[in-house]
Amino acid sequence: MNFARTFPLPETVQINLDGVLAEKAKQTGWLPPQGSELLAFLPTRLRFPLIGPALDAVAIKSAELMWNRADGVVGWGVKPLARMAQRLASMRNIPYWSLEDGFLRSVGLGKAGAPPVSMVADDLGVYFDAAKPSRLEELLQCGAEKPDLERARNLHALIIEHRLTKYNHLLDYKISLPASRGRRILLIDQVAGDYSVPGAGADEHAFLRMWNEARAVPGTSVLVKSHPDSVAGYARGYLSHLAGQPNVHFINESVSPHALLDVVDEVWTVSSQFGFDAILRSVPVTTFGVPFYAGWGLTRDWAEGEIATRALHRRTRKISLDAFVAATLLQYPLYVDPVTKRPTTAEKAVDRLVAWRRHALERQGNYLCAGFSRHKRSTVRHMLAGPWSSVTFCGSNPDKKQLEKADYLVRWGQNATLLASEEKLSAAIPVLRMEDGFIRSAGLGSALTPASSMCIDREAVYYDATRQSGLEKLLRAAQFDQSLLERAARLRQRIIEHGITKYNLRSMISPDYHALAAGRPIITVAGQVPDDASLRFGLTNGVSNIELLKIVRKRRPDAFLVYKEHPDLLAGKRKGLSDATVLGETADLVVGDVAVDRLLDASDEVHVATSQLGFEALIRRRQVWCYGLPFYAGWGLTHDGVTPLRPRRTLSLDELIAGVLIVYPHYLSGETGLPCEVEDVIDEIHAARNKKRSLVRRSLHRMGWA
Template identity: 50%
Template sequence: MHLDSTIFSQDMRASTADTGERPSWLPAANAQLLAFLTTRRRFPLIGPAISASLRPIELMAGAAADGVVGGGDGPLARMARLYARIHRLPFWTVADGFLQSPGTSMAPPVSIVTDDLGIHFSAHQPSRLETLLQGGPCHKDIRRANDLRQRIVRERLCQDNHLPEGAVLLRRNHRRRLLLIDQAVGDRSIESAGADAGAFARMWAAARADKSADIIIKCHPDVVAGRAKGFLQPYIHTGGVQFVDKAVSLHSILDLVDEVWTVSSHLGLEALLREIPVVTFGMPSYAGWGLTDDRAEGAAAIAARARRTRSVNIDEFADAAFLQYSRYVDPVSRHPITAEQAVERLLEWRHHARSLSGRYLCINFSLHKRSVMRRYLSSPRSEVRFATDPTTMQIQNADTIVLWGNADPPEESLLWKGGKRLPIIRVEDGFIRSSGLGSSLVPPSSLCFDRQGIYFNASAPSQLETILNGTNFDEALLGRAKRLRQAIVSMGITKYNLPPQAAPDYRGKAKGRAIVLVAGQVPNDASLRFGMASHASDMELLKAVRRARPKAFIIYKQHPDLLAKAEGRHPPSSPSMNAADLIIGNVDLDDLLQAVDEVHVATSLIGFEALLREKPVWCHGLPFYAGWGLTHDTVISLRRKRLLNLDALVAGALILYPRYWSNIADLPCEAEDVVAELYRARLGAAPNPSRRRWLAQVIHMLEARKS
């Protein structure tokens, strides 16, 4: 069955976002709001987050609007607030929420707050978060808040989410370890919290006066990089003080300390989520509620304490801050999501960032593939270089060699470095690639990175083969794979998703005979050369199928790359009518597979796409999906020692093995995101109201891939 509407609808949005009543302090749904360009760039997802639309305040002077938004509490935000006051319009301050994207990520924030009173990080006036906390536990989701907090702690999410876990060497003794959080000079959160340089001096003096304490200073990353100065920087060489400037996750440090002291850092909240005692010398949003030992001085701190009179526990704070105050939006789909879904996205990005490190040398990559490789291999801890004919020095300066497909590596003698052989990663298109051919330079939405071999080379092990042989496919993963497979079939997604040509009536032409599809391939294609194909050409394969199925209606599908190369030139050779009853080109593959009774391939991916649709498949070679008990095989692999069900094959081949990238959001993503993106690209039409509800159910199934 095909879907004839765009993939995301209002119904689906309701299924993925929180379903409670819209908070009263937010703009009305579909409000027309004004914002400066800087704010719109800094928070490009405000509109989806609060179901409003933003227009440029610079071009709309005096135009009708429902309100104004400003980012943070800087000068431009004050100008926006003044504009709202002059034009008698409501004003909202927007800022990052409490679940933050990795610090070096180019992704927009997954959580956004919209405040009609002030902003949570400013102690100089009330905020909506203060009102929620001061008003008591009127929200019904304390248990959900506890579950969310425990998940954040268990997964060790934090502001420096992109940094790896690592060993931190601290002095061994029996004294209390106080972790002092340094901040960069010029950090606006300090002034917003009613603090200044004097607050850091008082924090330092108090720590030094505590004779039972062992002081550890955590340096700000910008200070380590030389981009800023730290307030505690002058004290790092003081006798007995330990200094941590290692680029590791905050949790690696929190594991070792007894207390955290801070002026206004978000890291204080992350310590509180772990129920580590926190001492504050400013008034950040989490201070003044009985959660912290508050030592801030000054008029702003006194006023904030006077407003924050209620004591709350950490789950009540998490409920107000994470579930009530914050709104969540997925930067890939650009649709509202829940806090729990935001956690999933952050975990995916962290896994992607941490999987990439060191210097990658990509050898003999064509120019159009270089930007693709930078996209897939770049991270805060990696460097991507290219060489056509690499020198010995270039190879020795690399940590990993990257090759396309089954390309020959450099000479073996050049690959040894420090007594170890440089690892080689081979790259190939994924199995759900794009809306268009690679030969047309359409960038891939998925690539396979293999450290053992490559999936189409059946003569040697590959990482995919190892995954399929050894993974414990639990019920959650199999359920996700099943939902993904059903979505692919329902949406008619294939590898290339080409605009189809007119297709014949296959059943009408067959006149009652069984329909057998034979998938053509490009001559000398690597998957044929290394896939142990039992026939030398498409023609030989067709003759073999005709001998095996003499009464069948045989359809021969020519490969789209071969047709694209032949366009405007001599057409590819065609088999005789004795071998094939019908020859087709770029017809809709999904329609074709629905019509046929069985599929014969050498190593073509069409065999895998037929398996997804639960069609019988005969393999006259050894593609990656053969040898697992799901296909009729003419070639046997002794390495494939396990029988798999279809969902296990899908889990390995589509979820665990490839990496995915959203060409729309320009961000790492997952298989489900690419399926949705390709479907939108193919259709782009308004939803059919009669199928809206059914479509929402399908998309909800897709979105709930890990539930």
């Protein structure tokens, strides 16, 4: 597995977010008005913290204080707490909305803590309760306008292309089935007691009837998809007791619905979400209950009983697949971005699901993290955790038993004394090296500010010029498509506009560099921590900060020389602060806590050993001179004093940015701890500069808890 990321997928649809949300607000008159104050019971508020953003409510207040001023009440599902909320609304004579997960929810189960990207709010009923009308039923009866139909067609194509389902937590792989001469009918078992079964007007007899009808079809192979909870022994399935019957194959694998839909000809179900997935894949569906997708001409409906009869009689309209997708995935659900905690569109939600699933797939395995300091562990756990991974920590020297249980050994940075032993170990278990990313945080790592980006490399750390890292390998071979290069160009402009650098420190007022230079060219020299690993592995020939400054002075005797001291040295977090007297004799100006972006904007040239300041100068199209071999040197964009040990090709600036900032690092939201993209981190850093935090919150943030 290569831990330089697979290429991020391009945005699904370039769409005006504000315009779509405004149009949605016009079409959804049944929802709480924008800016409403709503009541919900505490368990609901704690378990579903995105209710407020999804509904665009100004506040979700405590329903326990029942006489709180409110515009309505919300409750989740049909359980007792929801019924209490409904009675409260009736008593107060204010509206009530039933909440439920949307049909594209997450990567992982809700009970496992996976954050949702959608939910539904229904003022009439609940979509899985066929006994009475729901708002979804009303929307399907009314049909959709042409713009929604066009969006629905595109959204449907995206879902099929990316093989999305409701939870997206099951692996998608080719499954083997017994040979069959006839059609394969897949029966979907469900958990006994699941409310969606009686809600669809069905019971255990419906499953038995489905079983008997399927076995009576001549020349077919009958398959039964067992529910994962019944396979694990947590619950009873309606059909699980029939396993072992002749000519029937039970599928107990926890596999993506799409993998099964690839190999079957029909799906028969009582009320499972699987039927919805099959409809989207244009696989024929037969229903034995009345789920939300039955009765619209898209399924063959064999449900019996009073509730089923009434529901099917209500659903008089035969609709197209596009109209069905428009109602179920555009008009009915509310989409919310768990990273930004703001309303979003279905298309943006798909982007987020695809990115999260890609992140989770790249993280498959058991990770043993050795020698990590405690303040890093929370961030590392968030970075590596996922539906198919586990993370454990140990001391610097793991024992044989710990290594046997691990798929990967993870270490921070690169320690020269451990390289030889790690190379021997890597024959048995891959060694991954983690380092801070290039847009890290709004604060120093040495000040225990959690990182919002990290680099994970199986080859070598990106600053090791003596060996080929995953980043170097990526930059040497990758073919960057046009959409990625356009994204890189937008990203570069965003970085410049917001003044983004690696640490984004609060700075003192910057001097007027041009006035001080009095017409001379301004040249910035970057100081570094003397024992920094990038100097030791960056082929610098041991050049010190003072030596570098003197070399630049000799080359540019008439320039206005600005020496930028490293923030860790100024903060006293690391040793090696340069002699002020010597600096003053060589440089025209020595600066510390100044705005780095303003300094770079004023500079004509930037000279570095291996400092990232050179990369930040390149982003601003400044001339950069390198006296070592940092990750951004050798690609035709810098003046290089060191020849790379391996041939490097010429890159454009946007190609370098695409590789270094978009593809290679991995990002976490500093606010939510969720995987995200570089643009999300930039927006958070920009917002954080204008936000004052309490002392308690700042302390919790440094520990990775807030």
